Amino acid sequence: MPARTLDNPLVLPVLGLLLESPMHPYQLEVTLRERSEEGQWPLNRGSLNNVVAALDSAGWIEEHERAQREGRPARTVYALTEAGHAELVSRLDLQIRSAAREFSPFFAAISYLGALGRERAVDALRERAERLTARIESDQARLTRALDGGVPALFVVEADYALHAARGELAWIASTISDIHAGHLTWPAPQTKDVQP
Structure with a gap:
């Protein structure tokens, strides 16, 4: 997984949602869509799955459980790790303090x-x-x-x-x-x- 995936704008909201509670990727997608403005995040299932895989590889999230419902494939529920929590706090602190101009x-x-x-x-x-x-x-x-x-x-x-x-x-x-x-x-x-x- 390319390191630049960890710079994807979805990293912050995914880590933030997993701070609230463990979730599987589809649940993350649904929650992001419910809570976000249209177009707020570059959200599609493929990019979200890539971000989840990158976060897992980085050790910022980990498998919490595998949920299986009859007739459906197993879903991996992820939870935030201590390293993921530290990364979330670090990124939040940096981005909130920054007054960098954003492209519009x-x-x-x-x-x-x-x-x-x-x-x-x-x-x-x-x-x-x-x-x-x-x-x-x-x-x-x-x-x-x-x-x-x-x-x-x-x-x-x-x-x-x-x-x-x-x-x-x-x-x-x-x-x-x-x-x-x-x-x-x-x-x-x-x-x-x-x-x-």
């Missing part, structure tokens, strides 16, 4: 907002705001269901963070649209090149 396709796109032209820029920002509003409503409903279902707030604190970040982005979009309409963001006159005959 939206950030890259707004760097060239002027290329759209004033009207198209406003239309694009309004459409993003509508989609973001729908996502916020959906995410808030998902968070409320989780909390009402007894999931401790600490276990879904990332959902609260994501909601705050999305609301901040929505406020920025509204402010930017307002600045465009007020003339605080101006577009340069179109440049034309002289064409030689």
Whole structure:
């Protein structure tokens, strides 16, 4: 198993879920899908199985039991090891303290907002705001269901963070649209090149 598998973004949530309780890979997949925003983690069964195998090889997780149900293949239930717990704590500490810039396709796109032209820029920002509003409503409903279902707030604190970040982005979009309409963001006159005959 390549060492870079241990750098996969799924490592952290898998270790975190196994801190809560031992699970088999399918249970990990289902729980990650239930708790995550769409597209939050690059989740597919193959990559998840590779991560689980890499964590097992690294000694960060271990077989807890093999569960067999009639008519189904045996499932290996994994548990976090002491080394896995130490790795989880180390990674969490490092990532929470870090203020490194994270790549965002939206950030890259707004760097060239002027290329759209004033009207198209406003239309694009309004459409993003509508989609973001729908996502916020959906995410808030998902968070409320989780909390009402007894999931401790600490276990879904990332959902609260994501909601705050999305609301901040929505406020920025509204402010930017307002600045465009007020003339605080101006577009340069179109440049034309002289064409030689």
